[in-house]
Amino acid sequence: MRKETILYVEGVTVSFDGFLALKELSFYMDYGELRAMIGPNGAGKSTMLDVICGKTRATKGRVIFGKNDTNITKMLEQDIVKAGIGRKFQNPSIFSNLTVFENFELSLRKKTKGVFYTLLTRKTAKDREKIYSVLETVGLVDKADVMAGSLSHGEKQRVEIGMVVAQDPELVLLDEPVAGMSVKETESTAELILSISKNHTVLVIDHDMDFIKSIAQKVTVLHDGMVLCEGTMDEVQKDERVIEKYLGREK
């Protein structure tokens, strides 16, 4: 794939009542990339995802996305989704009182998601096929008709990843996809993310260094609302500033 930039985050500042969660942060991603973002608690990782997907408004700066270089800085959440960005939240945020199948059904990419279209539409064979392929991808085929709220924590995480996959976005944002998962679940989720990244551009946030090592080609380290450094995992781990500010603290 030709290297082209899919996402420009340029000079973004986010101020919460004077507290600067992001300080003129700039950050770029290429098409087809699988990028990890690490950093200590409070570094601004989640805030940055919030700005990209429209949950939090940037005080300053802009976010440009996609082939047509759309400025999504001031767009509404649902319009950003339509533009092609899917987000998985840190705490599994799913529809507890719907089945896994229905969770995916609502997430499917559609030309329109208006009120009357939604009232009159019916599931097509193609929809069903797509939902089953997502169920297979996330390994929840036998849980298709189970209420999502009754699943285990790890399964809920997979449901939410599945919902994002069903949206078929160009850019997938994953906020701590393996938080609260067992070692085994973490491994299979890593595989899952690798398979998703074949067709999508993916940005993963996590604390788990082993997990990050197992998936990411390129790592961005965030500290105090700014990018500290960027590079391969090895480069980052050797970086003096990273060792001092982040990795060093663990030992």
Add this chain to the structure above:
Amino acid sequence: MNNKKVGGINEWIIAGIVLSIFLIVIPLLNKLPGEDSWLRISEFRINLLGKFLAFAILAMGLNLAWGYTGILSLGQGVYFGLGGYCMAMYLLLKVGASGHYGSALPDFMVWNQITELPWFWKPFNYAWVAIPCVILVPMALAAGFGYLLFRSRVRGVYFAIVSQALALVLAITLVGNQPYTGGTNGLNDFRTIFGFPLRGPDLPKTEFGLYMASVIILFGVYLICRWITRSKLGRVLRAIRDDENRVRFSGYDVANFKIFIFAVAAGMAGISGALFVPQVGIISPSNVGVVPSIEMVLWVAVGGKGTLAGPLLGALIVNYAKTIFSELYPGIWLYFLGALFLCVVVLFPKGAIGIVGQIKNLYSKKPKHTERKKTNIMERTKTEERSIKEG
């Protein structure tokens, strides 16, 4: 998916039985000879039931908003009132010059020294304007009100409070503009509806017709609710109740869905009000204010919110309880009613319709519960292990 079978066949059988009780059995029981026979249902009781069924229509609409979408409206009396007043204005204008004062104006306007029919009364001379208005006026207000609040993401308790304030505003406005609205007395003293008498010896026949109309309209409303909740839109509504943000991040404009369902609920409340007026013979600010609005929420809670038949059951149970208690214990009946509400909220959070399921759960699902608890604990220890490892 196995409940599809149960829900599919049984549901229609139950609906058929209920419908034939309302349309055939009850009218037949009314025809039984002997005024005192305990089996005989008097005209008075049928009229009462007709009124309760009108209430059930409102409850079903409110349930779409509250039970399915999580929008708690404490001001449903507003939309009930608008529908009721639209109908009442039409009925009052049909009285024409046969009122007490022999004027073409409604009686209350005459003694308020109004000499010309106010402009907003004029369209209600015609049934073809009044009937659509019964539905469209409440829907339009609800859509406008919803647009303002849902667009700015007012929700939960805040929405409930604002919706209640609207009920207060309407009640005060109606009282304060006596020359145009009839004030505290409201609108009453109707003579005919579509040519059928609303007073005199033939009144029971008209009331019976209104009862039958209520049953049929209620069934129609039930089918609409069923269609909406079974559609993909119904699933989006339940998703909004679960996690509004996730719905946004799935690409839906949540505000539009809320405006839609709130307007539908208001339309049903309007129908309810319009059926109430000719059966009771009066509508006044005391039917539309804060207290009746809260009572409407209780119909849904008692019956079981988030279920199709629950609100119907709830409207009937609460209103019958009200009637029976007030007949038997005129002095202290309100305490009984309060006790009923307390019992439901504390003992049967899923309402009357949930009692069956609750009993079933009590006996069959015990092992599953303990199993789940165990996995939760295991899940937790794993998480803890991991966080310890990470430092």
